[in-house]
Amino acid sequence: MPVLHKYKARNEYYILTQLNGAIVTYQITPDGCIFLEEQGVAEGSQFGRSLLLQLCRSGDAYTRASAPDLDLSGWIQTSLDFSDDPVPETSMPVCACCGSPYGLHLVSVNEEGKEPFLSIRCADCCVSRRLEHSICIPAPVLSRPFLKRLIGLSGVNALDESASSYAGLLEKNFMEQLYKRKTTRKHVQDSLFGESHREGQGSLL
Known part of the structure; x- marks a missing residue:
């Protein structure tokens, strides 16, 4: 299971x-830290891989081009169960x-x-x-609308298994965000109509 850790020299976290x-190291954005905190994940604690996958879908967890220079010798035996x-x-x-x-990109392979395929x-x-690639975009910046627009502009419609799986992650994140926006909008509307209704009742008295 993934484990949340804090850098010793700076106020940032990694997974x-x-x-x-x-052992793979994922960097995490401030929004990703807030999300894990809301899920009850504290520094040094394990959490389900489903949460890490959700962070990857939203771009809030990502890997750099190479493994960071971290001493993992003690952690592997003690902290990483x-x-x-x-x-x-x-x-x-x-x-x-x-x-x-590490350092994942979406590429068009020729x-x-x-x-050609993605x-x-x-x-x-x-x-x-690099001589095979005509498109090369960092995976963390991708979104479902971005990917669909990219496919339309490039004319490359074929996706291999890796790109198809990543597109599925983006689709799931898009639907999750859409559901959240709809839920928030409904909550705001219910609150406004409720307040208006109560104010109207008060004016009649």
Whole structure:
């Protein structure tokens, strides 16, 4: 399970989790910290992989181009007790080529003799295979509307499994945000109509 940690030298947080037998570090935005706090997640505590996946969908948890220079030797044995999680590791986005979760980008792959297609690649594969790519966009900045517009403008409609899975994450985040906005709007409207109704009753007396 993921674990929330705080940097020693600055007032920022990061998340450690295990993917494919390796310890992976996710950076977390201030909004992501607020979200975890609202879910009751404190520094040093474990939380479900579903929450980390939700943060990845919204862009509030992301990986840098390479693993940060952190001493994990003591933490692996003491602080990082990775127990079973109902959400599998395979649900986390990784590079379609090498399986790395670091520095993920959405790229348009142009291989000789094949139709162009969209894929998720890590920073290293983006560099080593750069001649194959005509589009290269950091995955954390993507959203469902952005992706749909990109597909329309580029004319690349084919998605491999990695890009299709990431598109599914963006779709789920979009629907979650849409539901929240509708719920908030309804709450505001109910409050306004309720106050107006009460004021009207008071004027009749």
